[in-house]
Amino acid sequence: MSTWNILGVEKKLKKAFDNNSEVELLSILKENSFLFYExxxxxxxxxxxxxxxxxxRYRCDFTWLNDNSGGPEWVLVEVEKPKMRLFTKKKEPTAELNHAxxxxxxWDKYFKENPTEKKRIFGAVSKFRYILIGGLRRDWHTENAIKWRAYQNKExxxxxRSIDSFLNSLESAKKNYGDFWSFEENPKSLKDSDLEKFWKEYGYMEMWRRLLN
Structure with missing residues (x-):
């Protein structure tokens, strides 16, 4: 028996895409952790x-820990509108994309300037991985967009990532549901208020909290 109503989630997800609604999309994501599989x-x-x-004065939409052998990597995610316009006719990034x-x-600037806040919120951080999700795959698959995106990642x-990545996760769940066992342990997003309790009780973090002081 499935933890999630996969077909129901698919309908809601496509509706959010059709409505180009960031609010609807965020609501669906909070209730269905498996959509982050990708x-x-x-x-x-x-x-x-x-x-x-x-x-x-900032807030990320989602975050999670990668408990790597080289130290705790925290992933910080910003989700934008599904059909966010990416580039102008002059092939320049739109104001919407630049704002995102x-x-x-x-975020990166804030944590570099406020290392004590980084420790307070996340316990210990070896590195951050930042992900910006928005726009359709077809709009990212132009030569100009590919070069621009590669530059942002490097610099x-x-x-x-495109919003289609959530559909990729959904298709994977439909084909190989057994691969999603670990997401079933936490089928929904946890609240901001649960974050400190999580890393304080997670044994992996104890050593890194000492080493990265």
Missing amino acids: FYSRKGGALPNFSEVSFG LEQVRS FNIEI
Whole structure:
């Protein structure tokens, strides 16, 4: 028996896409952790994600921990409108895209300037992985968009993904549902208020909290 109503989620997801609604999309994502499958580095043993984590005057839509052998990597995610317009006719990034990118850059700047806040919120951080999700795959598959996206990833450590990645996760769940066992342990996003309790109780973090002081 499935933890999630996969076909029901598919209908809601496509409706959010048709409505170009960021609000609808975020609501669906919070209720269905498996939709992040495509973004997790380690699919088996995936740790929970947390929604709407605030720091300073900023807030990321989702975050989760990659408990790598080289230290805790925290993934911070910004989700934009499904059909966000990416580039102008002059092949320049739109104001909407630039704004989204600047939001993510601001996170990095904030934590570099406020290391104590980084420790307070996440316990210990070896590195951050930033992901910006928005726009349709077909709009990212132009030569101009591909070059621009590669530059942002290289220069600013921002991984830019299309909204279609959520559909990829859904298709994977339909074909190989057994691969999603670790997401079933936390089928929904946890709250911001649960984050500190998580890393304080997670044994992996104890050593890194000492080493990265």
